[in-house]
Amino acid sequence: MASAASRKSLLRARIMDFITSTATVPLLLGCVGVFSLCKLLQWLRTRADVRNAVVVITGATSGLGRECARVFHAAGAKLVLCGRNAKALEELTRELAASRATEVQTHKPSMVTFDLTDPGAIVGAAAEILQCFGYVDVLINNAGISYRGTIVDTSLDVDKRVMETNYFGPVALTKALLPSMIRRRQGHVVAISSIQGKISVPFRSAYAASKHATQAFFDCLRAEVEQHDIEVTVVSPGYIHTNLSLNAVTADGSNDGQDHGPGPKPLAGGPRRAGCRGEEKEGCGPGRCGAFPGCLPAHSGSQALLQPHGLPGQEGAETQALLVPVRAGGAAAPLLHRDRCEVTSKRA
Numbered sequence: 001m002a003s004a005a006s007r008k009s010l011l012r013a014r015i016m017d018f019i020t021s022t023a024t025v026p027l028l029l030g031c032v033g034v035f036s037l038c039k040l041l042q043w044l045r046t047r048a049d050v051r052n053a054v055v056v057i058t059g060a061t062s063g064l065g066r067e068c069a070r071v072f073h074a075a076g077a078k079l080v081l082c083g084r085n086a087k088a089l090e091e092l093t094r095e096l097a098a099s100r101a102t103e104v105q106t107h108k109p110s111m112v113t114f115d116l117t118d119p120g121a122i123v124g125a126a127a128e129i130l131q132c133f134g135y136v137d138v139l140i141n142n143a144g145i146s147y148r149g150t151i152v153d154t155s156l157d158v159d160k161r162v163m164e165t166n167y168f169g170p171v172a173l174t175k176a177l178l179p180s181m182i183r184r185r186q187g188h189v190v191a192i193s194s195i196q197g198k199i200s201v202p203f204r205s206a207y208a209a210s211k212h213a214t215q216a217f218f219d220c221l222r223a224e225v226e227q228h229d230i231e232v233t234v235v236s237p238g239y240i241h242t243n244l245s246l247n248a249v250t251a252d253g254s255n256d257g258q259d260h261g262p263g264p265k266p267l268a269g270g271p272r273r274a275g276c277r278g279e280e281k282e283g284c285g286p287g288r289c290g291a292f293p294g295c296l297p298a299h300s301g302s303q304a305l306l307q308p309h310g311l312p313g314q315e316g317a318e319t320q321a322l323l324v325p326v327r328a329g330g331a332a333a334p335l336l337h338r339d340r341c342e343v344t345s346k347r348a
């Protein structure tokens with residue numbers, strides 16, 4: 001016992017000697033220096049600009065796409081804004097042009113109007129996109145629709161429509177733009193998927209299937225085009241309050257005009273459970289939720305992904321600016337809040 005105690009005090013004395021020795025302070029400073037340098041490099045990488053990078057955004061008229069447009073425009077990217085609604089695209093272009101000047105030079109965005117469910121239109125649109133600036137650095141496949149319904153009641157046409165919008169459209173557009181990227185040995189393809197591309201949720205079959213397919217396709221693409229120096233990123237957000245829920249198609253293909261999503265209100269009283277609409281209601285409880293009965297563990301490690309959040313600037317939204325880097329030929333730009341979505345990317 002005595003020898004163990006003396007060994008302990010000897011060890012303590014040695015530790016104290018080491019701490020008070022002259023080498024400790026430089027060592028500590030060195031560690032802090034290396035740590036700070038790493039942090040600085042990390043920060044520089046995420047801040048590295050997309051000035052002059054040609055960034056194509058589908059579904060730019062609303063929600064995430066619109067927000068991406070604002071962020072990339074302010075960062076000095078040359079935008080090609082895509083959507084179905086020419087008027088909405090024009091309005092966005094005007095809004096961007098009128099936006100407050102940033103420290104970087106901004107560019108007047110171009111617009112290309114097409115419907116992702118029309119394969120013929122996509123081929124023409126890709127040619128138009130390439131004509132805008134001659135090449136594409138970043139393609140953000142963002143446009144998409146939501147779906148709600150039971151499998152048994154849902155017509156196959158609805159399944160097809162969701163797949164065409166969320167999967168075949170982005171696939172076709174990517175295929176049409178890839179050869180140009182490959183020729184230049186430069187490009188970054190981004191697919192906005194969803195947590196539902198990883199987890200299947202009842203009453204969302206077509207949507208979850210389209211996002212699972214998206215994840216798989218773009219994972220394959222990443223492996224195939226790495227040799228051409230092209231990067232591929234799949235972004236899988238949790239709930240964000242946009243028009244997605246409001247525009248969802250239902251089993252018969254109609255739109256019920258209802259926002260079943262997490263809702264626009266501030267997260268008063270703390271986060272809601274996924275799918276619950278702010279107020280407690282029948283069906284929402286630990287491990288259960290009105291929207292997804294029985295499928296949500298009340299307290300899981302995934303809660304951060306499930307808490308609804310808004311886009312920057314939305315009332316009640318969390319406006320943290322921690323952003324996922326989307327790199328354009330060695331540059332980087334912000335896209336989405338990293339803590340709120342999973343990102344599959346070789347270097348992310």
Ligand SMILES: NC(=O)C1=CN([C@@H]2O[C@H](COP(=O)(O)OP(=O)(O)OC[C@H]3O[C@@H](n4cnc5c(N)ncnc54)[C@H](OP(=O)(O)O)[C@@H]3O)[C@@H](O)[C@H]2O)C=CC1
Binds near residue numbers: 085114195237244245
């Ligand atoms: N909001 C959320 O909680 C989450 C969203 N996502 C994904 O983010 C992406 C963007 O969604 P979000 O911003 O929320 O939704 P919004 O409904 O706000 O925006 C969707 C955009 O896609 C466009 N779009 C829809 N259908 C077509 C089509 N057939 N052809 C061309 N454009 C079309 C819409 O254009 P138009 O104005 O013409 O309808 C609109 O610009 C989607 O892929 C979605 O699945 C992923 C996870 C969570």
Ligand SMILES: CCCCCCCCCCCCCCCC(=O)OCC(=O)COP(=O)(O)O
Binds near residue numbers: 244
């Ligand atoms: C061990 C931990 C397991 C945790 C499992 C939780 C599984 C719950 C998955 C729920 C995913 C919700 C993410 C939603 C992201 C998304 O794409 O949202 C789309 C919409 O919000 C569309 O709205 P709608 O109301 O039309 O569904």
